[in-house]
Amino acid sequence: MKTFASIILFALATAATAQPSADEIIDRVDRNMSSENRIFESTMTIQGKRGTRVITSKSYTAGDKKSFTEYLSPPREQGIKMLKLEDQLWIYSPSTDRTIQISGHMLRQSVMGSDLSYEDMMEDRKLTDLYSARVTGRETIDGRETWVLELNARVEDIAYSKRKIWIDTERYVPLKEELYARSGQLLKRSTMSDVIRVDGRWFPTTVVYKDMLKQGDGTEFKVTAIKFNQAIPDYIFSKAALKQ
Amino acid sequence: MKLAIKLAFKNLIGAGLRTWLNVIVLSFSFVMIIAAKGILVGWDRQAKKDMADWEIAGGQYWNANYDPYDAFTLTEAHSVIPGQFKDEIERGDMVPVLITxxxxxxxxxxxxILIKGIDPGQSLLELPTGRLDTAAGALPAIIGSNMARANRLSKGDYVTIRWRDANGTFDAAEILITDIFTTNVPTVDVGQVWIALDSLQSMVLMPGEATILTFRDQENREAGVGDWKLMTYKSLVSEVDEMIKTKSVGQSIFYIILLILALLAIFDTQVLSIFRRQKEIGTYVALGYTRKEVVLLFTVEGAMHAVLAAVTGAIYGIPLLVWLANKGISLGMSSAEFGFTMADTMYPVYSGSLIIGTTLLVMIATTIVSYWPSRRIAKMNPTEALRGKLQ
Amino acid sequence: MIKFLIKGLLRDRSRSLLPLIVVAIGVMLAVFMRGYINGIMVDMIEQTARFNTGHVKVMTKAYAENIDQIPNDLAIMGASELQAGLEEAFPDIKWVSRIKFGGLIDVPDDNGETRSQGPSLGIGLDLFSGSSGEIERLNLSRSLVRGTIPDTAGEILLSEEFSEKLKVSPGEEVTLIGSTMNGSMAIYNFIVSGTVRFGNTSLDRGSVIADISDVQKALDMYDSAGEILGFFPGGYYSDEKADPVMAEFNEDFVTENDEFSPVMLRLRDQEGLGLFVNLAGSMGAIVTFVFMVAMSLVLWNAGLLGGLRRYGEIGIRLAIGEEKGHVYRSMITESLMIGMAGTIIGTAFGLSLSWLLQTYGLDISEFTKNATTGIMMPNIVRARITPPDFYIGFIPGVISTVAGTMLSGIGIYKRKTSQLFKELEA
Structure with a gap:
């Protein structure tokens, strides 16, 4: 029955716009967004009860599995480095000269007080490997046409059993994403904006993350500079680099 | 000896007010010791009874990884309930609880928080689990009054809870608070929500699993069944034992002083008796009493204070103690703040051994205090004594 | 007349010494008992005060509302200024700042990588200034199992059980991973200076204590404190002391409609302690009453005995023609003097004993075999001297003694002069 319904839906959708399949859309998004590697600087604005904090950092990523982030400001966070290799995460704090592996329940803590957990940051498996996706409709967000994709988990060890992603039909960038609990309850929402074109790619430079169960305005993540396909030396992605 | 007792009794009653003052004070010691100890025993029993009624029943099996003081162990602390307990659980003599x-x-x-799953039909524990069966749009849940107060929740409120299943997948649901219970056992109240066991098992994808198995009967329990370890009733209530022990030391200083006071009065009386009644002592000796017998006579006389005190104490003490035991002593405070089980109202419990023990203690102490000054008699010169000369 | 009686009392020891000793011992016991009862009655309250609530506690309004979550993001900022303000406004009260916090304690191996770690609850206290009294207040020295109390920056105490679990010993380094006041990750190194016992299972599982200055550095809480606790002079809580303080505080320090305005809670307002305060008061009163009645009866009896003791002497005095009323009055005057003297001596001794027990406390850990001394279980019995202790001894001491003498003296009027010589012959 389910298959039948989706076939009908798919047929209707194709008839209307000759639209690509959900997997194709995700694939296009991947091709647009990911790259061999990239270097970007960003600011994270965290709304606290007593005002907001802005944290800036510089990140290097290579593929999906490796990333290295160094915090630049404020002074207290300056010099803190974070290294992610595959499914492992280390944090280095210069004031203590300690490299600490974040594991187990620590991964569920929020990153720097934001609405993002380490675990959220760690997920690096391809969406198409984890979820079976289908297009459920079209919506307009801030004047942009989007496809609404619904992704249902097809593996078990996964934090969110359902996602909904709104993807710009023209630029193939996500403009909104919602993460759902198994029961269908909305847990987190991120909205992307300020889409720019860099090296022939469209890229949303502002993301607002919000934990929907919690009070507050969420966390704003803004990319201030981004470069694709740079030559990043390999040693950056080693634990030795943390201490430098 | 019979004569000695008769004589001693007559002498005491003859002394009138002086005797009765001593007796009343001594009876205070009786009643106070029994009341104070009774309160502690009552407290101890009540605390243990509450723990048994609400949480531990006759004892528990814990999953080997379960550590009540470290919530992070909970992800590992669950396993399938051993088949050998199937009958017991069906009979209602064992209640599995899953904690996440x-x-x-x-x-x-x-x-x-901790989310605890329990069979709604259970009757082993006093938790109002029947309210978990309520059909409603949301998941029915019961919480304790301290949990309700800390989170400003009331009956009929809907609130979201979030958890992760066995695979780590987030899940969330609305729960409906169908009942708020009041208990003296903070460990089933503070920071936790109770829902139906089968709901929780399916919510976290742990069918047939549990963290704790609470049983009614401790007889013939194996120390370990698979990866389940036995926690005996005694080991589960050890914290109560320790607290009561500390309290009883502080308390005993109080009635020891009260007893010393009473004994001081009796000592004073004895010294005076012997001083004033030398002629009488001389007469006894002249009549052929040995000095030992005279000493005995005076000792019995002093010790009889304790007998009279026991009787007097019984006259006003029994109604008072019975009244206390029925009405209880209300503390009107919440046990949650202290982290261990503590009833708001303590009902003293007086055991036979407490009453007999106290009586013996007071008797012996009184006898010693009576005997001490009487020893002087043995050193008296009977002829001088007969003449009433001061010695 | 009085001079003569005093001379008599001083010269005839049998007339004065024994009654005096009895009165003195009795009053001493009564006064000491009262102090002791008051001491143990308030002990549970004071224990909570020392560790948790203070006699009064100042927090921000928002912190107070969410206190169960240890919301350090809502802590008092500018804590030293507020504390100084409090010290100026209420110079009698000892004010101390504290920070409670949660975090992971992580033990590194030789390469600086995690060897073991465990969740912990911590308290930051003023250990270094030397004037805060926190070390004594929390019974730290006696609760120490290994090592020493932190005395230089960067040192930390672990609960003994926690240190065993982490396999870390004094002198080794541990890292606190927590969250700063802003919610950022806080990573801070400490040297374990020693280990302590709390005597409370959950605290023993994973607790740490460090100087507040280190905690402020570690958690980026510069000049902030979660709570400022006030302790009354003399070390005991009472509503009479707390109420005016709170009234004045509300007037001078509180800003309406500001979530971060400081608020003051009395001990009574915290953790359901109010009813317990009432209970301690009434239980203390009941026990004191019972004891005073007992004491009065004993001294009454002593007065009676004192009269009887002097049966012969009175006989002679009557025989040589002294007027009965005069004898009676002189006996009462004497007993009044004995009662006064005995009460004063007894009160002095009783108060000294209470004072000793209040100041030094009695270690009862010897008597409670299993229970071991810890921060939460000091196992020290303390007395508490309250103003009534100074005069309460006079009720049994003077009134009962005199009443006893009056009763026994009635016999004087019953004696017939004709029989006196017969009695004296014997």
Missing amino acids: QGTIYPEGRMQS
Whole structure:
């Protein structure tokens, strides 16, 4: 029955716009967004009860599995480095000269007080490997046409059993994403904006993350500079680099 | 000896007011010791009874990884309930509880909690689990009054809880608070939410699993069944034992002083008796009493204070103690603040051994105090004594 | 007349010494007992005060509302200024700042990587200034199992059980991973200076204590404190002391409609302690009453005995023609003097004993075999001297003694002069 319904839906959708399949859309998004590697600087604005904090950092990523982030400001966070290799995460704090592996329940803590957990940051498996996706409709967000994709988990060890992603039909960038609990309850929402074109790619430079169960305005993540396909030396992605 | 007792009794009653003052004070010691000890025993029993009624029943099996003081162990602390307990559980003599970590969001604030699953039909524990069967749009849940107060929840409220299943997948649901219970056992109240066991098992994808198995009967329990370890009733209530022990030391200083006071009065009386009644002593000796017998006579006389005190104490003490035991002593405070089980109202319990022990203690102490000054008699010169000369 | 009686009392020891000793011992016991009862009655309250609530506690309004979550993001900022303000406004009260916090304690191996770690609850206290009294207040020295109390920056105490679990010993380094006041990750190194016992299972599982200055550095809480606790002079809570303080505080320090305005809670307002305060008061009163009645009866009896003791002497005095009323009055005057003297001596001794027990406390850990001394279980019995202790001894001491003498003296009027010589012959 389910298959039948989706076939009908798919047929209707194709008839209307000759639209690509959900997997194709995700694939296009991947091709647009990911790259061999990239270097970007960003600011994270965290709304606290007593005002907001802005944290800036510089990140290097290579593929999906490796990333290295160094915090630049404020002074207290300056010099803190974070290294992610595959499914492992280390944090280095210069004031203590300690490299600490974040594991187990620590991964569920929020990153720097934001609405993002380490675990959220760690997920690096391809969406198409984890979820079976289908297009459920079209919506307009801030004047942009989007496809609404619904992704249902097809593996078990996964934090969110359902996602909904709104993807710009023209630029193939996500403009909104919602993460759902198994029961269908909305847990987190991120909205992307300020889409720019860099090296022939469209890229949303502002993301607002919000934990929907919690009070507050969420966390704003803004990319201030981004470069694709740079030559990043390999040693950056080693634990030795943390201490430098 | 019979004569000695008769004589002693007559002498005491003859002394009138002086005797009765001593007797009343001594009877205070009786009643106070019994009351104070009774309160502690009552407290101890009540605390243990509450723990048994609400949480531990006759004892528990714990999953080997379960550590009640470390919530992070909970992800590992669950396994399938051993088949050999099937009958017992069906009879209602064993209640499995599954515990998982979760988060509750009252009014958008976040609070870590424990989500506990229990059979709604159980009758082993006093938790009002029957209210978990209530059919409703949301998941029915019961919480304790301290949990309700801390999170400003009331009966009929809907609130979101979030948890992760066995695979780590987030899940969230609305729960409906169908009942708020009041208990003296904070460990089933503070920071936790109770829902139906089968709901929780399916929510976290742990069918047939549990963290704790609470049983009615401790007889013939194996120390370990698979990865389940036996926690005996005694080991589960050890914290209560320790607290009561500390309290009883502080308390005993109080009645020891009260007893010393009473004994001081009797000592004083004895010294005076012997001083004033030398002629009488001389007469006894002249009549052929040995000095030992005279000493005995005076000792019995002094010790008889204790007998009279026991009788007097019984006259006003029994109604008072019975009244206390029925009405209880209300503390009117919440046990949650102290982290261990403590009833708001303590009902003293007086055991036979407590009453007999106290009586013996007071008797012996009184006898010693009576005997001490009487020793002087043995050193008296009977002829001088007969003449009433001071010695 | 009085001079003569005093001379008599001083010269005839049998007339004065024994009654005096009895009165003195009795009053001493009564006064000491009262102090002791008051001491143990308030002990549970004071224990909570020392560790948790203070006699009064100042927090921000928002912190107070969410206190169960240890919301350090809502802590008092500018804590030293507020504390100084409090010290100026209420110079009698000892004010101390504290920070409670949660975090992971992580033990590194030789390469600086995690060897073991465990969740912990911590308290930051003023250990270094030397004037805060926190070390004594929390019974730290006696609760120490290994090592020493932190005395230089960067040192930390672990609960003994926690240190065993982490396999870390004094002198080794541990890292606290927590969250700063802003919610950022806080990473801070400490040297374990020693280990302590709390005597409370959950605290023993994973607790740490460090100087507040280190905690402020570690958690980026510069000049902030979660709570400022006030302790009354003399070390005991009472509503009479707390109420005016709270009234004045509300007037001078509180800003309406400001979530971060400081608020003051009395001990009574916290953790359901109010009813317990009432209970301690009434239980203390009941026990004191019972004891005073007992004491009065004993001294009454002593007065009676004192009269009887002097049966012969009175006989002679009557025989040589002294007027009965005069004898009676002189006996009462004497007993009044004995009662006064005995009460004063007894009160002095009783108060000294209470004072010793209040100041030094009695270690009862010897008597409670299993229970071991810890921060939460000091196992020290303390007395508490309250103003009534100074005069309460006079009720049994003077009134009962005199009443006893009056009763026994009635016999004087019953004696017939004709029989006196017969009695004296014997």
